[in-house]
Amino acid sequence: MIIIMNINKDSTWEELTPGGTIYDAGNAREFKTGDWRSAKPVFNSDLCKQCGLCFPVCPDDAIPVGKDMARGDFNYDYCKGCGVCAKVCPFKAITMEEEEK
Amino acid sequence: MSIRERLSGNEATAFAMKQINPDVVAAFPITPSTEIPQYFSTYVANGQVDTEFVAVEGEHSAMAACIGAEAAGGRAMTATSSQGLAYMWEMVQIASSSRLPIVMPLINRAISGPLNIHCDHTDAMASRDCGWIMLFSEDNQEAYDNMIMAHRIAEHKDVMLPLMVCQDGFITSHSIENIELIEDDIVKEFVGTYKPAHYLLNKKEPIAVGPMDLQPYLTEHKKQQAVAMENAKIVIKEVSEDFEKMTGRKYDFFEGYKLEDAEYVIVCMNSTAGTVKETIDKLRELGVKAGLLKIRMFRPFPGEEIAKALSNAKSVAVLDRVPLVSATGGPLYEDVVSGMFVEGINVPTINYTYGVGGRDVTVEQIEKVYADLQGLKDMKEPYRFLGLKSK
Numbered sequence: 001m002i003i004i005m006n007i008n009k010d011s012t013w014e015e016l017t018p019g020g021t022i023y024d025a026g027n028a029r030e031f032k033t034g035d036w037r038s039a040k041p042v043f044n045s046d047l048c049k050q051c052g053l054c055f056p057v058c059p060d061d062a063i064p065v066g067k068d069m070a071r072g073d074f075n076y077d078y079c080k081g082c083g084v085c086a087k088v089c090p091f092k093a094i095t096m097e098e099e100e101k
Numbered sequence: 102m103s104i105r106e107r108l109s110g111n112e113a114t115a116f117a118m119k120q121i122n123p124d125v126v127a128a129f130p131i132t133p134s135t136e137i138p139q140y141f142s143t144y145v146a147n148g149q150v151d152t153e154f155v156a157v158e159g160e161h162s163a164m165a166a167c168i169g170a171e172a173a174g175g176r177a178m179t180a181t182s183s184q185g186l187a188y189m190w191e192m193v194q195i196a197s198s199s200r201l202p203i204v205m206p207l208i209n210r211a212i213s214g215p216l217n218i219h220c221d222h223t224d225a226m227a228s229r230d231c232g233w234i235m236l237f238s239e240d241n242q243e244a245y246d247n248m249i250m251a252h253r254i255a256e257h258k259d260v261m262l263p264l265m266v267c268q269d270g271f272i273t274s275h276s277i278e279n280i281e282l283i284e285d286d287i288v289k290e291f292v293g294t295y296k297p298a299h300y301l302l303n304k305k306e307p308i309a310v311g312p313m314d315l316q317p318y319l320t321e322h323k324k325q326q327a328v329a330m331e332n333a334k335i336v337i338k339e340v341s342e343d344f345e346k347m348t349g350r351k352y353d354f355f356e357g358y359k360l361e362d363a364e365y366v367i368v369c370m371n372s373t374a375g376t377v378k379e380t381i382d383k384l385r386e387l388g389v390k391a392g393l394l395k396i397r398m399f400r401p402f403p404g405e406e407i408a409k410a411l412s413n414a415k416s417v418a419v420l421d422r423v424p425l426v427s428a429t430g431g432p433l434y435e436d437v438v439s440g441m442f443v444e445g446i447n448v449p450t451i452n453y454t455y456g457v458g459g460r461d462v463t464v465e466q467i468e469k470v471y472a473d474l475q476g477l478k479d480m481k482e483p484y485r486f487l488g489l490k491s492k
Contacts, residue, residue: 009317013324018261019200020314020322021299025307 033060037081040099043073047093054085054094103348104282110241110273113280114180114206114266115140117248119150120288123204124175127155127166131185132218133270134208138180160185164192164203171201172310174300176252178203182270183210183224190228196263197232197326199311202255202295203263205233206248209371209422210270211458219459220270222370222422225399226432232326234264234333235400237370239356241278243397244268246350249283252292253340259332267399269372271459283348291347330401337398354403356395357410359385363392365474366411368437369420370396373455373462380467391471396433404440411441416474417450425454425484449477455487462488 007016017023050070055063062079064072086094108116115137118126126145128138138154145154153170157163163179170177181189186207196203209225211217225235234254238244247266255264268274283291299308314322334354341352358378360366367377374395384391394410396403411417419438421431430438434452441448453470456462466488473485 011318011321013321013328016318016321016325018325018329019198019310020312020318021199022309022312023299023306025309 032077034062034075034077034079037076037079038099039081039083039096040076041074041079041081041083041086041094042097044093044095045073047091049091049093051090053088053090057084057088059084104284106280106282107277108241108245108280109136109275109277110238110244110268111136111208111275112140112277113241113245113282114248114268115144116282117245117288118178119144120283120285121176121178121248121252121292122150122289123152123178125153125155125167125170125177126179127157127163127170127177128179128181129157129160129163129185131160131182133210133220133274134180134182134185134206136274137206137208160189161192164189164196167203167205168192168196168199168201171196171203172199172300173302174295174297176295177201178205180206180208182208183212183218186224186228187212190231193228193231193233193263195311198322200261200326200329201263202252202261204248204251204255205263205265206244207265207267208270208274209267217458218270220272220372220422221424221457221459222267223424225265225267226423228265229400229432232262232330233400234260234262234330234337235398236264236266237397237399238266238268238273239372239374239395240273241268241276241280242350243352244273245280245282246344246348246352247397249288249291250340250344250352252295253343254333254336256295256297257332257336258298260329260336262326262329262333267371272372281348287347291343334398334401334403337401352397354396354398354406355410356393356397358393358395360392360394360410362390363413364390364415365471366392366394366414366417367420367467367470368394368396368407368411368417368433369422370399370433371422373420373422376462376464377467380464380471383464384468384471389471389475399433402436402440404436405444407437408440408444408446411437411448411450412444412446414448416477417448418453418470418474419450420453420455420470420487422456423454424457425452430484449480451477451480451483451485453485453487460488
């Protein structure tokens with residue numbers, strides 16, 4: 001039996017699952033954690049050589065990579081701004097900026 | 102036909118576990134509960150059960166292994182006492198909040214220090230609000246019977262809470278008494294198989310157990326636990342009635358002994374009830390209307406029912422088998438009197454700490470309590486020691 005979970009911060013005690021058990025796999029995708037960020041990586045595609053060093057070090061899979069193994073711009077829904085990618089980039093194609101919002 | 106045997110409380114408990122035949126038993130030895138996993142591991146070695154026995158390195162791990170096994174969809178059990186329960190305390194609450202109906206015999210023992218290995222109820226009382234159902238047992242028969250009823254209560258879909266079966270360390274755990282056992286096949290039918298609605302090893306429904314539960318959710322999950330505890334009252338009644346049909350042995354939230362017309366009532370739990378009954382018989386011959394209210398179901402606490410049962414008494418003494426070190430009453434006393442307060446019943450009720458660290462409780466001491474109750478003039482001295490040596 002697959003239960004479709006529809007739980008949010010206004011759910012009542014009658015609506016929550018017992019013990020908070022999550023009856024659904026892969027649902028971390030629905031939990032957008034990018035708003036935890038205080039610093040933001042900015043991608044400069046002109047400087048990027050597609051060397052492939054940045055995306056393996058991202059702890060949150062926030063750097064999308066296409067079938068051609070080329071990276072795209074950051075997925076800010078999940079990027080927490082740790083800055084590891086900016087540190088490993090040999091070409092200064094990633095710069096960290098203060099999050100404004 | 103039932104089987105007549107002579108078993109200690111620990112043997113009777115281990116025997117019940119053999120008949121229940123759980124999927125996993127994870128336990129660590131600690132006096133006085135050590136014999137339970139010891140006997141049980143013999144059953145495992147002899148191939149008399151199908152259980153996976155996990156010889157863990159401590160009680161924290163014992164409860165953690167039970168949590169994992171129960172979440173996976175199995176039936177898991179352990180047993181402990183005193184410091185063992187203290188050491189697993191963290192996981193005890195993970196079990197209840199994750200709604201895993203683990204069953205654990207708790208062989209009551211003092212909590213150190215100074216170091217003591219003998220009976221009192223400090224271990225149980227220190228865990229009384231951990232969200233577990235707690236049943237108490239006067240003798241070996243009650244300990245066995247509570248074990249047989251445990252899974253039906255804990256695993257009920259409206260409950261899904263872990264359950265402790267308490268009995269007095271050494272006093273009943275190591276005393277051999279006559280006991281009536283139920284045949285294996287009848288126990289098997291009564292206990293049934295565990296069929297959880299959701300479990301980790303169900304490949305058709307991948308689930309996550311024990312997630313983060315921040316400000317928007319924890320209050321509501323605790324409300325669910327509170328409702329489950331309320332539901333447990335109904336289920337305990339139903340299961341006890343079914344058990345009575347099967348064995349003829351009647352169990353309720355509490356047992357009254359000569360309680361109906363009693364003017365002076367003692368409230369207590371576990372083995373001391375036997376001493377109180379003996380004393381009541383003596384006093385009744387002298388014309389003293391003494392009575393007993395022995396609590397079997399401590400969590401959920403039947404405050405309303407207890408208050409009503411005590412409403413016609415002239416005075417009541419609640420015996421707490423824990424040290425009173427809080428400058429107020431003991432845990433059992435506070436639960437009883439708050440039940441009375443809520444029901445608007447105002448019977449003078451005093452509190453004794455007794456039997457701490459295995460101190461023997463005698464008929465003479467219980468007679469002293471009934472004498473105090475008969476002479477009770479006011480509530481100037483509500484918190485008292487029983488059997489204290491003083492100048």
